[in-house]
Amino acid sequence: MDSANPRSSPAGPAVPNDEPARRPTTQRRRHVAALLAFAVFAASVGITGGVVAAIERDDRHREREGLDTSAEVAAAALASKMHEYEQRLFTVRGLYAASHHVSRAEYEAFVEALDLDSGAAAGPNIFFVRHVTAAEAPAYDAEALADGLGPISPSGARPAYFVADRSAPEALSAQAQSVDLAGFDERRRALEASRDSGTIAITPPITLVSDAALPVGDRPLAFAMYVPVYRSAGVPETVEARREQLLGWAGSALRAEGWLADVLADLPIGLTVQLWDASPDVAGNGGLATLAASASPSGPEVRASASRSLSLGGRSWQLTVQATSAFVADGGLQEAVVAVAGVLVGALLAALVWVQARAKANAYHLVDVTTATLRDRESRLRLLAQNTTDLVARQDAEGRFLYASPSWQSQLGWGRETLVGASLADFVHPDDWAEVESDMTAGRLLGATNSEFVARLRASNGAFRWYEARGRLVRDADGALVERQVSLRDITARQRAEAELVDSLEREREMVQLLRSASETKTNILSGVSHELRTPLTNVLGYVEMLAEGDAGPLAPEQQRMLLVVDRNTRRLLSLIDDLLAITQIESGRLNPAASPVCLDEVVEAARQSVDLQLDGRDLSLEVHACTPGLELLGDAEQLERVLVNLLTNAVKFTPDGGRVVVAVSRDEDEVVLSVTDTGIGIPFDEQPRLFERFFRSSVARARTIQGTGLGLAICKGIVEHH
CATH class of the missing domain: 3.30.565.10 (Histidine kinase-like ATPase, C-terminal domain)
Incomplete structure (x- = not known):
């Protein structure tokens, strides 16, 4: 910060030669007054200069302290964000450890549960790179075509393929789908390093496949990180075993500039951040991204810088934070105010201290928020892993447990120490074992790849619960069964509901039978009664007609009227009986x-x-x-x-x-x-x-x-x- 110190001439007003001589006491007072004025002015200049110098020193110290704090915060945020992505990739590895074949819908649902920040400019996306051998390539192409995707690209025979397969929360672009990443040197080296080390590996600066069509100068630099996924549980002990047991990689590719902007979005104004890949293999050309927090188009002068070295994913990173003149308030106004009115120095210093405290508080607040967010997300992932409702197990060809998930303890009371080495037959209800054994025998002898059965499993308290099992059979190169991977879901409530439904249907069937029998009885009774009533009513009607015709002698008018009433009502009863007979014949099918x-x-x-x-x-x-x-x-x-x-x-x-x-x-x-x-x-x-x-x-x-x-x-x- 530049400053201009006020300067003043020590000389007082000159006494003209022609001015009349005065008394020594007057001259002395004038000289004393001039000396006092000079002393006061000089003292004021000195004090002002000292205050200005102190302010300049304080500005530099505060600037350096804020710059160092910002560099620490930026480095911590980058490391934290990288650790967060690493944990997500390890979570995906856990998904494939439970089931080597994950459908597209299962993959997308699992990644969605990770609560990715899909609105970030960096576009977080987690994909799965499948390791496909030359022998497996035709089957993979057929599976991809069945899913509406393309075959491995580029085509051609190679010993192995590293194929971009699953992706979420957004699907892979058309250019990246089914691409063999082994054809890209940087990606291949990172994938192989991750495979052999058993942990995360990050590429040097690369261009994403989806950005390859852009002009060379417009292609944003990016990097990709990979975590290996093995067929066996955990990481094999040797490099040879890791290569043999490799299933694929969980990966994430990020555009460096957008990712850096997301991570360091809350940096103070006036800072320029540069991120470099300082690993030896980039040959001095590892500049990934520059984040300029200053809005000055001309590029303000760099006043100071701070650098931090990071080691992430097996690579060395160099983070440089530069402070421009916009990083702190311009001090020229402060110096002018101090020179004109010294009394304002205290207020100005208080304001500067307040600004400094505010900057420190913001920096510490950023660290606290970032730490709390990471802890919250870590807690969610841990809760998801500990509260799965399915029983997961791995068994050898004879049905003995090799692995059991914690849910066996929470649901049935069997700990891992009890299950490992025990046979599945020890826990299946005797009435259900024949079906389970038949399924296991068929899978072992007939070359099946999947297994399904429904059986009751015994809990540690002696009670039984119904489970629906879906298994995957793992075979060696000769087709012999090596391992059975089983997921069992509790269907006790469903079985009880089905049993109650069967009982309800049986009761309803019995009720319908009773109602049908009652209806038939009613129809028979109604038909019999109607027939019995029709005969006497017909006779009554005949006698009424005979009386009306005078067969029994002449009738008085009143008697004629009464016979008409009897005739009408009798015919109405006959009509009703005929209707009842007809309706019973219709209902009985006669x-x-x-x-x-x-x-x-x-x-x-x-x-x-x-x-x-x-x-x-x-x-x-x-x-x-x-x-x-x-x-x-x-x-x-x-x-x-x-x-x-x-x-x-x-x-x-x-x-x-x-x-x-x-x-x-x-x-x-x-x-x-x-x-x-x-x-x-x-x-x-x-x-x-x-x-x-x-x-x-x-x-x-x-x-x-x-x-x-x-x-x-x-x-x-x-x-x-x-x-």
Whole structure:
């Protein structure tokens, strides 16, 4: 910070030669006053200079301290973020340790549970690189094509392929999907180093496959990190074993500049951050990214810098933080204020101390927030790993446990020390062991790759719980079974629900059988009673007719009227009994209509004559329209007449005087259409779906106290359906 110290001439005003001489005391006072003024001015200049110098020293010290703090915070944030990604990759390795074949949907669901910050500019993305041997390449290409993806690219025979396979939360770009990363030297070396070391490895600066189409000058630098995934649990002891047991890698590729901006987004204004890959293999060309926190387009002067060395993923990184003049407030105004008004120095120093304390507090706050975030995410991952509900186990070819997840202890009470070395038969219900053993034998002898069974497992307290098992069979190069990897899900609640459902269905079946038997009994009783009632009523009707005709002697008018009432009610009872007999025949399936030629004109005429008595004394018009005279069909004339009589009776009954009833007969291709229409009171729309229910009578009929049983239309429907 530049400053201009105020300067003043020590000389006082000159005394003209022609000025009259004064008394020595006056001259002395003037000299003393001048000396005092000079001394005060000099003292003021000295004090001001000292204060300015002190301010400059304090600025430099504060600037250096803030710069060092920012460098420490930046280095800690980078290391923390890198550790966070490393833990995510190790989590993915745990996923593949549980099941070597993870579907695309399972992979995406698992990575989604990791709660990645998908809104970050760096675009965090976790992918899986599958190690594919030359012998496995055709099968992989077929699997990729079945998933709607492309084959390994570039094509061609190679000893092995490092293929970009799974990706989440976003799918791999079209350029990166199924690409063999072994064709990229930097990536291949990092993948091989990770494979052989058993831990994370990071590439030197690279260009992402999706950015390769950009002009050379516009391609952002990036880096990728890989964690090896082995077929065996844990990391094999030797390099040879690691190469032999390699399944693939969990990886993440990040654009350096965007990633650096996300990690160091809260750095103070006026800092420029540069990140270098200082590993020997980059040959001095390891500049990954520069983050300029200053908005000055001309590039402000660098006042100081601080560097930190980092070791991440087996590579050396150099972090340089540079402070520009914008990093601290310009001190020129402070010096001017101090020179003009010394009394403001205290307030200015207090403001500077406050700014310094605020900067330190912000730095410490950033560290606390970053640490808390990392601890929270670590806690989530630990909670996810400790609270899985499935039982996971690895067994040898004979069914002995090699590994058991902690959920065996939490669900069944069996610890790992009890399970490892024990046989699965020791825990399966005896009634279920035959099925489990059959499945295991078939898998061992028939070359199957998957295994499924449902069985009850014994808990440490002696109780049994139902489990559904899905297993994967691992074989050696000769096809012999080496290991069985099993995941068991508790389905006790489902089994109980299914058993209750079976019991409920059995009870319902028994109830239906009882209801059917009761219905048949009711039908038989109703049919028998109806037959027994019909015979005496027919006799009564015959005697009434004989009395009305005078066979027993002449009748008085009052006696004639009473006989008419008896005749009408007797015929109503006979009609009701006929309806009951008809409905019981329909319900019992004993209605067997004849199949003989029937002339519809004759049926219509007979039905019309049957309702003539109902038309006596009524002002109703009954019309018959036969579009096709002489139309015949195969059917039962008596039953068809009953249908038409029921329809006409309803029409006459519900049509007021002055109305009109029309019977129409027509032909529609191979079918006969017989319709009865009237101008009666009609039926409410919401009641029409119930017209053909037994004993149903509309609200209009009940309100007007129109007599009826509610069986007529049900009988019509049954007769028509039997033709």
